[in-house]
Amino acid sequence: MIDRHVLRRVSPVLWEIPQTHRADMRVPARIFASEKMLNEVFRDRSLGQLINVSTLPGILKAALVMPDVHEGYGFPIGGVAAMSYPDGVISPGGIGYDINCGVRLLRSSLTFDDVNHRQGLLASRLFQEIPSGVGHGGILKLFDRQLDEVLAKGALWMVEQGYGRDEDLSHLESKGSLENADHHVVSDHAKQRGKDQLGTIGAGNHFVEVDRIVEIFDGRMASSFGLSLNQIVVLVHCGSRGLGHQVATDYIRIMLNALAKYNITLPDRELACAPLSSREGTDYFNAMAAAANFAWANRQLITWEVRNVWQELFSESLTTLYDVAHNIAKIEEHDIDGEVKKVIVHRKGATRAFGPAHSELIAEYRETGQPVIIPGSMGTASYVLAGTTEGMKESFGSSCHGAGRRMSRHQAKRQVSGKTLKVNLEEQGVFIQAGSIKGLAEEAPLAYKDIHDVVDVVVEAGIAKKVARLKPVVVIKG
Amino acid sequence: MVHILLEICTDQNNMRTFRIIAHTADVRVKVAASSLEELFTVSLEGMNQILKRNFCKRKNGLPSTIHQIEISSADTTALLIDFLSEALTLSHIHGAIFCQVEFAELAAHSLTANLLGTQVKSFDEDIKAVSYHEAEIERNSRGNLQTNLVFDI
Numbered sequence: 001m002i003d004r005h006v007l008r009r010v011s012p013v014l015w016e017i018p019q020t021h022r023a024d025m026r027v028p029a030r031i032f033a034s035e036k037m038l039n040e041v042f043r044d045r046s047l048g049q050l051i052n053v054s055t056l057p058g059i060l061k062a063a064l065v066m067p068d069v070h071e072g073y074g075f076p077i078g079g080v081a082a083m084s085y086p087d088g089v090i091s092p093g094g095i096g097y098d099i100n101c102g103v104r105l106l107r108s109s110l111t112f113d114d115v116n117h118r119q120g121l122l123a124s125r126l127f128q129e130i131p132s133g134v135g136h137g138g139i140l141k142l143f144d145r146q147l148d149e150v151l152a153k154g155a156l157w158m159v160e161q162g163y164g165r166d167e168d169l170s171h172l173e174s175k176g177s178l179e180n181a182d183h184h185v186v187s188d189h190a191k192q193r194g195k196d197q198l199g200t201i202g203a204g205n206h207f208v209e210v211d212r213i214v215e216i217f218d219g220r221m222a223s224s225f226g227l228s229l230n231q232i233v234v235l236v237h238c239g240s241r242g243l244g245h246q247v248a249t250d251y252i253r254i255m256l257n258a259l260a261k262y263n264i265t266l267p268d269r270e271l272a273c274a275p276l277s278s279r280e281g282t283d284y285f286n287a288m289a290a291a292a293n294f295a296w297a298n299r300q301l302i303t304w305e306v307r308n309v310w311q312e313l314f315s316e317s318l319t320t321l322y323d324v325a326h327n328i329a330k331i332e333e334h335d336i337d338g339e340v341k342k343v344i345v346h347r348k349g350a351t352r353a354f355g356p357a358h359s360e361l362i363a364e365y366r367e368t369g370q371p372v373i374i375p376g377s378m379g380t381a382s383y384v385l386a387g388t389t390e391g392m393k394e395s396f397g398s399s400c401h402g403a404g405r406r407m408s409r410h411q412a413k414r415q416v417s418g419k420t421l422k423v424n425l426e427e428q429g430v431f432i433q434a435g436s437i438k439g440l441a442e443e444a445p446l447a448y449k450d451i452h453d454v455v456d457v458v459v460e461a462g463i464a465k466k467v468a469r470l471k472p473v474v475v476i477k478g
Numbered sequence: 479m480v481h482i483l484l485e486i487c488t489d490q491n492n493m494r495t496f497r498i499i500a501h502t503a504d505v506r507v508k509v510a511a512s513s514l515e516e517l518f519t520v521s522l523e524g525m526n527q528i529l530k531r532n533f534c535k536r537k538n539g540l541p542s543t544i545h546q547i548e549i550s551s552a553d554t555t556a557l558l559i560d561f562l563s564e565a566l567t568l569s570h571i572h573g574a575i576f577c578q579v580e581f582a583e584l585a586a587h588s589l590t591a592n593l594l595g596t597q598v599k600s601f602d603e604d605i606k607a608v609s610y611h612e613a614e615i616e617r618n619s620r621g622n623l624q625t626n627l628v629f630d631i
Binding site: 073098242248252268 | 504505551552556560563567570571600601602603604606607608609610611613628630631
C-alpha cells in the first residue's frame with residue numbers, strides 16, 4: 001500500500017507521486033482529488049495501479065487519475081495516460097472491457113410540469129420499449145455483412161437505416177464513427193456475442209434516465225447548449241456490450257503472449273500492451289475502433305427507441321446535445337513540454353473535455369468548449385460541464401466520468417434492500433423500472449462517491465466548467 | 479471485506495473449494511484444489527455459480543451442447559484465465575452453462591478439452607469478462623494449489 005507521505009501537494013486538488021518514488025516509473029503519477037477525498041483513494045489499490053501505469057513504455061508527462069478514481073484492472077478507473085505516437089504502447093487495460101461505454105444527452109422542449117404525474121407511464125413505456133437486463137437481445141437481428149457495416153460505420157449505419165437524423169451524427173464525439181475501424185480484426189467470437197445486442201442497455205450501472213434541469217450555473221453556456229431550468233432531458237448510458245468485452249478479452253490475451261517479442265515486462269498482466277506501430281497494437285486499435293462504433297450504433301438505436309416513446313406520449317421529438325465516450329483510446333495532439341505532438345490518449349472511466357476553439361468541435365461548441373456529460377449514481381444528480389483550455393494543458397483535455405464506486409456490490413446489497421430503495425426513491429420523486437431488484441441495490445447511491453465532490457474537484461482544477469445540474473425523474477435499468 | 483462460503487467439498491485425499499468474496503465493482507472468487515485439473519474444474523464451477531446459481535448442482539439431463547477447445551498461453555495462470563474466458567464466451571454465444579469439462583490434455587501452457595453444457599433461458603449475472611487481476615496460481619500452506627479469480631460484471 002502507498003504511504004500518504006509519498007504524495008506531494010501541487011494544489012488543493014492536485015497531488016503528485018514523483019517519478020523518483022519507484023525506479024521503474026517513467027513519469028510522475030498525478031491525482032485530481034480534494035484532501036477530503038484522499039482518504040477514499042487510499043482505501044483500495046488504485047494509486048498502486050496508477051504508479052504501474054507510469055512505468056509503461058512511451059508514456060508522456062504524467063499518469064493521471066480523476067477524482068472518481070477507484071481500483072480497476074491494470075489501469076485504475078478514472079485513469080488517463082498519453083503515450084508517444086507511433087511507437088508508444090497501446091493497452092486494452094487503459095480503455096477497459098466495455099469499450100466506448102459512454103453517455104448521450106437528448107434534449108426535449110418539455111418542462112417538468114409537462115411530465116409530472118405521468119412519470120409512471122413514461123417509466124413503464126420506456127422499460128417496455130428498450131431491451132435491458134442480463135441476456136436480453138435487441139430488436140435487430142443482423143446478418144454478418146450488416147454487422148460488419150455497423151463496425152465500420154458506427155452511428156452512421158443506424159442513421160442510414162432510418163434510426164436517426166444527420167444532425168445526431170454531428171453532435172456525437174468523433175461523429176459516432178472512428179475511421180480506422182476494421183471488422184477483419186474483430187474475432188468471430190466478438191461478433192457472435194454482439195450481433196443481437198444492438199439497441200440494448202444491458203445491466204449493472206447502465207441506464208436510460210429522464211432528468212430535470214434543476215440548476216443552471218452559466219446561463220450563456222446553457223443557452224448555447226440548448227438547456228434551460230426545469231427542462232426535461234434524457235440520458236442514455238451504455239457501451240459496446242458483449243462485442244466490446246470480447247475484443248478486450250481477445251487482445252489482452254494476444255498482447256500477453258507477445259510481450260517478450262517487444263521486450264516488455266509488466267508489474268500487472270492487465271497492463272498487457274504492445275507498441276501501437278506493431279501488428280498487435282494496430283490490430284487492437286482498429287478492433288477497439290470497431291467496438292467503439294458498435295457502441296455508438298447501440299446508443300443511436302436506443303435513441304430511436306426513446307424517441308418512439310416520446311412521440312407516442314408527448315407528440316414531440318428529442319434532439320442530441322452530445323455523446324461522450326469514457327472508455328476509449330484516441331490519437332490526439334497535445335502540448336508536451338512546449339511542443340505540440342501526436343499522442344495516444346487512453347481514457348478509462350474518463351471523458352474527453354476539449355476546450356473552446358478546438359478544431360474537432362463543431363462550430364456550435366467552438367466558443368463554449370465541448371459538452372461533457374457526467375452521470376451521477378442512481379437517484380442523485382448528474383451534471384453537464386464544458387471543456388476548458390486549461391484542461392487541455394492539465395489533463396490531456398480529459399475530465400471525470402461519473403461518481404466512481406466506493407463499495408462492493410455485495411456490501412451495497414447487505415446495506416440496502418432493493419425494494420426499500422425503490423420506495424425511498426419514489427418518495428423523492430424518482431420513478432424506477434428495473435429488471436432486477438438485486439441489481440438495484442447494487443447500484444444504490446451509497447455505493448458511489450459523492451458526485452458533487454467529484455465535479456467540484458474538476459471545476460476547481462480548471463479542467464471543466466459547470467453548466468447545469470440535473471436530477472432524475474425516471475430511471476430505467478436492467 | 480465480506481466472505482461468503484459457498485461450498486466446501488472434501489474427501490481424504492482431495493480437497494477442492496471455492497469462495498466468493500466481495501470486490502469493489504465485481505466478483506472475486508478464491509479457489510483451491512489439490513491438482514491442476516481439479517483447480518481448473520473448480521474454477522469453472524465457481525464461475526458457473528455466479529452465472530446461474532446452483533444450476534450445475536441440479537440434475538439437468540444429458541448435455542445439450544459440446545464444444546472442443548484448444549488453448550495455449552504464456553503460463554499456467556494465464557492458461558486458467560484463458561480457459562475460463564473461453565467457457566464464458568461459449569456460454570454467452572450459445573446461451574448455455576458448461577457444468578462439465580473433460581480434459582484430453584492439460585499441461586503447464588496448453589490444454590485440449592471438451593466442454594459439456596446445457597442450454598439456459600437466462601443468466602443470473604452478466605459476467606463481461608474473466609480478468610487476470612489478482613490471478614496467480616501458487617501452493618498454499620496445505621500444499622494445495624490456489625488462486626483468486628476476479629470477474630468483471
